[in-house]
Amino acid sequence: MRTIVAQRNPYVILGIPFGSSREEANIAFARKARVLRRLGAEGRAQMTDLTWALNQVDEGIRLPEAEMGIYRIPADPSAFTITGAGALSPLPEFLPPRPGDTQGALDALRADAAHDYLRFLVVHRASQLSPPPV
Template sequence: MADRNPYLLLGVDYGCPPDAARKSFARAARRIRRAGTTEITTEDLTWALHEIQHEDGDPFDAVDLFRVPANPDVFTPAGTGLFAPPPVPLPRATVTTAADVDTLVSGLADDVSALLGAAAAHLVRFDYGYQTPGGTRI
């Protein structure tokens, strides 16, 4: 079994066509040149492109490469059942104390006070919506 995967090195889906691999090779080469990394080199990318372009037969028939799906929706089950069990709530492991409640209430009181202070200037203004003898303001 190979210790490196050409599809992962280039960042393409397993079994992609050679044209998509070439485009991804160009993007990956620019990315590693800019990053200046030594973990993955241009030689590694060239090897990966060569492996994909010179694939013998159908790549989906091969079993020597570990396949990683690039589509995260693959891991989301389509329905419910054995492989998609419903969530199970866990029992609470801590106890709420009076100090916790006081901290929460005082923090909320400060937030409400700040919010009302900012909104109060806009709440006391009244507009009749039409012209009055004294103007539109009270």
């Protein structure tokens, strides 16, 4: 039988970027500890994890750029920034015009939109009314 050990990341627990300094870790620890103290017994249990994380940041990593044992979130924050067309941001495709009754189609679309909006208004108003007395 395989045993799965959940990895804990001290940087994620403290809410700081991977490789942060001891000073940044202390600031994050103080901010989170303040919140945990207000939670009472539940906060004291979580304080153990917070203290462990601070100790790991202090003693764990001497060369952050060479460390491969701790996962990093996100590995590259700029990877989540879309800066133009691509797989996640394609350019719009324009369809060629189709022959037919465009004015009739536009009128039908407007009528459908008005009907949907009327339905929305009725449902919204009904949710504000109380049921009739019995």
